[in-house]
Amino acid sequence: MTSRGPIYALSFVVAAVGFMLPLWPLCVLGIVVAALLGRYVFAIVLALVIDLGFGMPTGSLSRLVVPFTLLAAAAAALRLLASSYFLDKTPPDTL
Amino acid sequence: MLVLGGTVLVVLVALVVLFRPALSSLLWQALAPVMRVRESLGADEVDRLRAQLAQAQAELIDRDALAEENADLRARLGRADAAAPRVLAGVLQHAPWSAYDTLVVDAGQAQGIAVGDLVYASGQALVGVVREVYASSARVELFSTPGASYQATLNGTLPVAVEGQGGGSMSAAVPAGTDVAVGDTVAFPGLYGGVVAAVSAVDAKEGESFIVIYMHLPVNPADLARVEIQKP
Numbered sequence: 001m002t003s004r005g006p007i008y009a010l011s012f013v014v015a016a017v018g019f020m021l022p023l024w025p026l027c028v029l030g031i032v033v034a035a036l037l038g039r040y041v042f043a044i045v046l047a048l049v050i051d052l053g054f055g056m057p058t059g060s061l062s063r064l065v066v067p068f069t070l071l072a073a074a075a076a077a078l079r080l081l082a083s084s085y086f087l088d089k090t091p092p093d094t095l
Numbered sequence: 096m097l098v099l100g101g102t103v104l105v106v107l108v109a110l111v112v113l114f115r116p117a118l119s120s121l122l123w124q125a126l127a128p129v130m131r132v133r134e135s136l137g138a139d140e141v142d143r144l145r146a147q148l149a150q151a152q153a154e155l156i157d158r159d160a161l162a163e164e165n166a167d168l169r170a171r172l173g174r175a176d177a178a179a180p181r182v183l184a185g186v187l188q189h190a191p192w193s194a195y196d197t198l199v200v201d202a203g204q205a206q207g208i209a210v211g212d213l214v215y216a217s218g219q220a221l222v223g224v225v226r227e228v229y230a231s232s233a234r235v236e237l238f239s240t241p242g243a244s245y246q247a248t249l250n251g252t253l254p255v256a257v258e259g260q261g262g263g264s265m266s267a268a269v270p271a272g273t274d275v276a277v278g279d280t281v282a283f284p285g286l287y288g289g290v291v292a293a294v295s296a297v298d299a300k301e302g303e304s305f306i307v308i309y310m311h312l313p314v315n316p317a318d319l320a321r322v323e324i325q326k327p
Contacts, residue, residue: 020133044104048111052122056115069108 007037015046019053027054031068035075047072162218181215181323182206187232189319196240196261198223200322203231208324213283215323220313221283221291225324233324237316238291239263247281247291249273249308257281257291263312265292268305281310 011034018026027050034043047068057067064070111118184202202208212225214235227234238245243259247267255267269275279294292310299306 020129041100041104045107048108049122052111052115052119053126055119065112066108069111 004039007034007039008042011037011039011043012046015050019050022054024054027068028071031072032075035072036079038079040072040076040079043072043076044069158218181325182208184208184233184322184324186319186322189316196237196259196263196316197226198235198237198316198319198322200233200235200324201231202324203229203233205231208233209326211327212324213327215325216314216319216321218323222312222314222316222319222322235322237263237312239265239312239316245283245291247283249275249281249294250279251282255281255308257310260309263316264295265310265312267308267310269308271299271304271306273306275306275308 011030013030014033015027015030018024018028018030031043031047031050034046048066050068051066054068056062057064061067182202184200184206186198187201188199198214200214208225208228210225210228213221214223214225216222221238223235223237223240225233226236236243238257238259239261240259241261245257247255247257249255249267249269253269253273255269257265257267259265265281267281275294275297277294277297281292281294283291292312294308295311296309297306298309
């Protein structure tokens, strides 16, 4: 059982630093880290806040409306999909 | 559980999309103090100067637009003919290498320059008058030339006699009680006058009937590379 605290703290700090600098790839990294490590709700809420902060995307991205939230959802879906194949598999000690 | 969580998230996203402007406004209200602190931490001398440069460039665009509008209005009011064409001249010599706070420019009789022509820098900044004309050069006396005296107006209304002090500086005496402050402009009267100077200091002594104001040219004469010369 791993502690959840550091994951929340790390992803929040990375995303917050990305927002403050502003350097959006760090925001993406924070959100993706949270989602890929199984903190789906946290990742989506964080992405929603960042979407609110950065505002409506412009140009071709305007169709996405909430691009960071969609990214968080995609990363969460990827994690769920991957977990059914690779994660949480404990190989038997003996045949 | 997963379905419930998913439903809550979908509702949350829908609410954010629907009420985005209001929520963004709330978020930025909360973040504003943090952002101000960030700006103050990150701002160094270079950033401050960059911001000043950007502001100056924006004001320059504004000035050009106003000058164009001014010319258009003059044309509509039948005064366009009064605007004599300007001759661009390069500065061959300027203070401190030229004597007596004068400029030597590379335009003279051949370019139609005559004694008494007005000399502008950067558009509307009036810096001096042509005093001597040669075949292909001329000597310009700056308004700040020591001993030179000119009639001008303070803030566009109060007539003042401006006296040169050298090095781009000038002074004038105005009656005590005159409303004058640092930054006020001194200009030549008339439609085609320009800004001569900005007030840099005010010396008001108790009991004296005049206030001495100190001014400097709007541009540093030592930095001038080109000027524009126009008939008065």
